[in-house]
Amino acid sequence: xxxxxxxxxxxxxxxxxALTAGPLxxxxxxxxxxxxxxxxxxxxxxxxxxxxxxxxxxxxxETLGIVGESGCGKSTTARLLVDLISPDxxxxxxxxxxxxxxxxxxxxxxxxxxxxxxxxxxLNPRLTMQDAIAFGPMVNGMARDKAVALARDxxxxxxLDPGRFxxxxxxxxxxxxxxxVNIARALAFSPKIVVLDEAVSALDKSxxxxxxxxxxxxxxxxxxxxxxxxxxxNVVRYMSDRVMxxxxxxxxxxxxxxxxxxxPAHPYSQALLAAMPSMDPDRRTMEAPLAGxxxxxxxxxSGCRFHTRCRQADGVCSVTVPVLHALPQKxxxxxxxxxxxxSGHTGAxxxxxxxx
Amino acid sequence: MLVxxxxxxxxxxxxxxxxxxxxxxxxxxxPGDPLTSVLPPDASxxxxxxxxxxxxxxxxxxxxxxxxxxxTLQGDLGVSIAxxxxxxxxxxxxxxxxxxxxxxxxxxxxxxxCLFGFVAGYFRDSWLDKLAxxxxxxxxxxxxxxxxxxxxxxxxxxxxxxxxxxxGPGGSADWAWDWVHVRxxxxxxxxxxxxxxxxxxxxxxxxxxxxxxxxxxxxxxAKGLLDSGVFRHVVKNAAPTALAVMGLQLGYxxxxxxxxxxxxxxxxxxxxxxxxIFQRDLPLLQGxxxxxxxxxxxxxxxxxxxxxxxxxxxxxx
Amino acid sequence: MSSASFExxxxxxxxPGYWSGVLRRLGRDPVAMFxxxxxxxxxxMAVFAPLIGPADPYRGQMLRRLRPIGTPGFPLGTDELGRxxxxxxxxxxxxxxxxxxxxxxxxFFIGSAIGITAGYLxxxxxxxxxxxxxxxxxxPSVLLAIALSGALGAGxxxxxxxxxxxxxxxxxxxxxxxxxxxxxxxxVEAARASGASALTIVRVHVLGNVIGxxxxxxxxxxxxxxxxxxxxxxxxLGVKPPEPEWGLMLNTLRNAxxxxxxxxxxxxxxxxxxxxxxxxxxxxLRSAMDLKx
Numbered sequence: 001x002x003x004x005x006x007x008x009x010x011x012x013x014x015x016x017x018a019l020t021a022g023p024l025x026x027x028x029x030x031x032x033x034x035x036x037x038x039x040x041x042x043x044x045x046x047x048x049x050x051x052x053x054x055x056x057x058x059x060x061x062e063t064l065g066i067v068g069e070s071g072c073g074k075s076t077t078a079r080l081l082v083d084l085i086s087p088d089x090x091x092x093x094x095x096x097x098x099x100x101x102x103x104x105x106x107x108x109x110x111x112x113x114x115x116x117x118x119x120x121x122x123l124n125p126r127l128t129m130q131d132a133i134a135f136g137p138m139v140n141g142m143a144r145d146k147a148v149a150l151a152r153d154x155x156x157x158x159x160l161d162p163g164r165f166x167x168x169x170x171x172x173x174x175x176x177x178x179x180x181v182n183i184a185r186a187l188a189f190s191p192k193i194v195v196l197d198e199a200v201s202a203l204d205k206s207x208x209x210x211x212x213x214x215x216x217x218x219x220x221x222x223x224x225x226x227x228x229x230x231x232x233x234n235v236v237r238y239m240s241d242r243v244m245x246x247x248x249x250x251x252x253x254x255x256x257x258x259x260x261x262x263x264p265a266h267p268y269s270q271a272l273l274a275a276m277p278s279m280d281p282d283r284r285t286m287e288a289p290l291a292g293x294x295x296x297x298x299x300x301x302s303g304c305r306f307h308t309r310c311r312q313a314d315g316v317c318s319v320t321v322p323v324l325h326a327l328p329q330k331x332x333x334x335x336x337x338x339x340x341x342x343s344g345h346t347g348a349x350x351x352x353x354x355x356x
Numbered sequence: 357m358l359v360x361x362x363x364x365x366x367x368x369x370x371x372x373x374x375x376x377x378x379x380x381x382x383x384x385x386x387p388g389d390p391l392t393s394v395l396p397p398d399a400s401x402x403x404x405x406x407x408x409x410x411x412x413x414x415x416x417x418x419x420x421x422x423x424x425x426x427x428t429l430q431g432d433l434g435v436s437i438a439x440x441x442x443x444x445x446x447x448x449x450x451x452x453x454x455x456x457x458x459x460x461x462x463x464x465x466x467x468x469x470c471l472f473g474f475v476a477g478y479f480r481d482s483w484l485d486k487l488a489x490x491x492x493x494x495x496x497x498x499x500x501x502x503x504x505x506x507x508x509x510x511x512x513x514x515x516x517x518x519x520x521x522x523x524g525p526g527g528s529a530d531w532a533w534d535w536v537h538v539r540x541x542x543x544x545x546x547x548x549x550x551x552x553x554x555x556x557x558x559x560x561x562x563x564x565x566x567x568x569x570x571x572x573x574x575x576x577x578a579k580g581l582l583d584s585g586v587f588r589h590v591v592k593n594a595a596p597t598a599l600a601v602m603g604l605q606l607g608y609x610x611x612x613x614x615x616x617x618x619x620x621x622x623x624x625x626x627x628x629x630x631x632x633i634f635q636r637d638l639p640l641l642q643g644x645x646x647x648x649x650x651x652x653x654x655x656x657x658x659x660x661x662x663x664x665x666x667x668x669x670x671x672x673x
Numbered sequence: 674m675s676s677a678s679f680e681x682x683x684x685x686x687x688x689p690g691y692w693s694g695v696l697r698r699l700g701r702d703p704v705a706m707f708x709x710x711x712x713x714x715x716x717x718m719a720v721f722a723p724l725i726g727p728a729d730p731y732r733g734q735m736l737r738r739l740r741p742i743g744t745p746g747f748p749l750g751t752d753e754l755g756r757x758x759x760x761x762x763x764x765x766x767x768x769x770x771x772x773x774x775x776x777x778x779x780x781f782f783i784g785s786a787i788g789i790t791a792g793y794l795x796x797x798x799x800x801x802x803x804x805x806x807x808x809x810x811x812x813p814s815v816l817l818a819i820a821l822s823g824a825l826g827a828g829x830x831x832x833x834x835x836x837x838x839x840x841x842x843x844x845x846x847x848x849x850x851x852x853x854x855x856x857x858x859x860x861v862e863a864a865r866a867s868g869a870s871a872l873t874i875v876r877v878h879v880l881g882n883v884i885g886x887x888x889x890x891x892x893x894x895x896x897x898x899x900x901x902x903x904x905x906x907x908x909x910l911g912v913k914p915p916e917p918e919w920g921l922m923l924n925t926l927r928n929a930x931x932x933x934x935x936x937x938x939x940x941x942x943x944x945x946x947x948x949x950x951x952x953x954x955x956x957x958l959r960s961a962m963d964l965k966x
């Protein structure tokens with residue numbers, strides 16, 4: 001895709017974001033470690049720190065993009081959001097209610113739904129499209145005929161003629177059509193938030209564009225909130241209002257998409273964005289922006305996890321873990337010592353003195 | 357590597373424990389008072405009381421199990437009701453005979469199986485393949501005890517080339533590696549080799565076909581059918597699994613020799629088992645099964661470790 | 674013989690058209706169809722034995738014991754008690770087939786239940802269930818069958834019980850393996866994210882996709898079961914005289930090999946023919962299931 005344009009013109013609801021009292025979804029200190037079994041007694045030989053204490057908010061009606069390399073924890077985060085995996089610590093707060101305290105898993109699942117990357121594997125090969133979509137509502141108590149009617153209605157909404165598609169099986173549909181069905185299935189719950197985990201990554205480019213437009217239309221029609229996970233930076237820019245950059249299970253930077261793409265603050269974001277192939281011959285990338293090997297999520301580097309590959313690393317970076325800190329621009333945060341006044345980094349501003 | 361061995365050993369312990377529990381319970385699932393299972397019916401009251409004390413039949417099951425395990429670890433597997441001799445002694449003799457038979461049968465089966473399997477896999481879908489596959493399917497489908505009978509009919513009754521039963525002239529228990537004795541070994545070993553032959557053949561066929569379809573296109577094969585490089589490559593990749601299968605087959609033969617040994621009256625553990633069943637001699641039954649099962653478990657472990665040593669990619673869960 | 678594993682088939686393609694495709698492919702396999710015919714013949718023989726059998730399988734006259742094949746009136750000879758072999762062989766199909774097929778049939782249900790439960794629930798439940806299964810799997814099948822039968826005593830019921838226990842572990846293992854593979858697929862994850870109960874998810878999403886491969890695996894065990902069941906009777910466990918059953922007949926005719934060898938060998942031939950037919954059919958079924966061919 002050339003000359004990425006923001007998707008804001010397609011989802012006017014996003015402009016009116018942050019009008020509600022607080023964020024729709026709030027994630028605090030979410031952590032998930034996967035134990036590695038080994039050794040004589042099958043004891044733990046260390047953990048894969050897939051997600052390590054992340055914090056972010058999602059406002060109602062916006063699209064939050066999540067980007068990062070493979071292994072940064074995007075997919076684990078997605079599964080934590082719909083409780084397919086249980087977090088080790090941290091909280092998920094939806095509409096002011098905390099999961100496990102005053103919000104049940106059942107309620108969470110009714111409000112947060114997910115669309116997966118593999119459109120074929122997402123559908124039971126033995127169920128018709130209509131049955132696949134109707135399954136969710138029926139499980140939650142809807143009568144069968146009502147659920148089927150809902151399914152057919154949703155098929156139409158995602159652009160598939162129910163007369164032709166309701167009775168078909170997954171192998172009889174194309175990838176793009178299947179993904180539309182998956183979206184319809186997620187919508188059957190009337191969720192507030194839809195997590196799209198690389199939902200268009202496996203589609204052909206032309207089909208991808210159609211599905212993206214569908215997603216934008218649905219968001220406007222139904223007032224949805226999206227969490228859009230992808231490794232494709234262009235698509236993320238097109239779809240998102242804000243974007244979160246993850247690195248090795250932690251949040252590196254988060255902020256409004258245009259501001260972040262124009263002026264990334266975290267050295268990792270800078271490198272990531274610089275690695276995007278550019279159409280402009282004057283902005284050719286001459287050297288690899290990232291040095292070193294991708295690190296090991298089992299034994300992450302000390303201090304700031306990125307310091308082993310960072311050109312601007314300083315002494316403090318290998319010692320202290322930087323926290324997510326607000327930058328002067330509104331709504332833009334980065335976890336980098338460079339931008340934390342008084343962190344001890346030679347490039348950082350001195351700590352502002354308190355007025356006597 | 358050592359860690360892996362120790363780990364596998366550690367995982368085997370619960371299984372061995374479970375196996376011993378099953379063997380222990382055999383006496384108790386037999387209908388009637390367990391005491392009558394371990395004593396001849398005409399035992400005196402005094403003997404009954406003694407036995408009850410030794411086995412601990414009036415104590416809770418756990419205690420009985422503990423006592424039984426302790427006795428077993430000391431080498432005391434009880435006393436055979438029929439012969440009055442210690443089970444362990446009977447077993448020692450019989451085990452040697454069965455091992456001889458089973459090892460020979462496994463080797464024959466392995467060699468023939470590799471041969472048929474290789475031919476079948478190499479010339480896949482040709483008439484050679486169909487023929488070799490047919491032979492191997494016969495191997496796994498034929499009731500081996502019946503095959504033994506048929507071979508006895510042909511070679512003993514009709515042609516009188518080989519003896520029908522026993523392990524030596526006069527059915528002696530002393531073995532010597534001379535023709536007089538070895539001729540008794542031929543028919544049972546060949547009969548027994550049929551099953552491992554069939555299974556090894558099927559496995560090798562699948563392996564060879566798989567390996568060849570991976571690396572080589574037909575053009576290359578047309579170049580040199582017996583190209584030694586191709587051959588060596590196939591052998592190297594197929595060997596670990598094939599050897600593992602052979603090892604497991606040896607275990608099955610050891611444990612399942614009863615049918616063949618009954619047909620040929622071969623004085624091995626299987627024959628002993630048959631006697632024990634016929635005479636309802638439960639101590640002998642229990643002891644034999646325990647030893648054979650443990651042998652199988654140990655063999656499985658050995659095969660597992662050797663296979664991993666030969667091919668570190670393979671790690672059975 | 675195919676290289677497609679059961680896990681691959683369960684996870685990759687069992688849409689509703691799949692099994693009819695399998696049956697069609699199987700129908701075009703001459704060897705498998707011939708084997709099927711033989712099996713059907715055996716079954717029909719067993720069912721209609723009273724109508725086909727020329728004589729009474731239990732009545733014999735010592736005067737005409739061990740007559741050879743081709744004796745007028747006794748086309749396949751007579752056994753050691755003077756009973757007509759042809760009739761005994763025909764009636765023998767009943768018990769032999771029963772003892773061979775029933776254990777696998779019952780083990781299919783029990784083993785599948787255990788395996789699917791262990792596979793879907795995972796964790797501690799899986800460990801406990803599968804370790805227990807492993808203990809029984811640690812015995813060579815012949816040995817376990819004999820151990821159980823030997824301890825319980827002879828008889829049809831005990832034989833059936835022992836054999837069923839022997840076949841539960843392998844089926845449970847396959848069921849667990851296949852279910853674990855299916856459980857990881859996205860549509861099962863999506864079903865879990867819908868808040869459905871485990872039972873509903875297994876019923877709607879898992880069962881339909883795993884039961885096919887498990888069933889095919891189980892049918893592959895029938896030939897082994899036939900041989901094992903007859904083997905038990907051959908040893909004096911299982912079926913008791915005077916019932917006609919091929920393995921038992923081999924036992925009682927053993928000493929007759931010196932007198933009428935080919936008559937004595939007949940029951941084993943029946944076991945062989947039936948067993949190889951089941952094997953050929955099972956192989957054909959697995960080939961037909963292979964998605965790549």
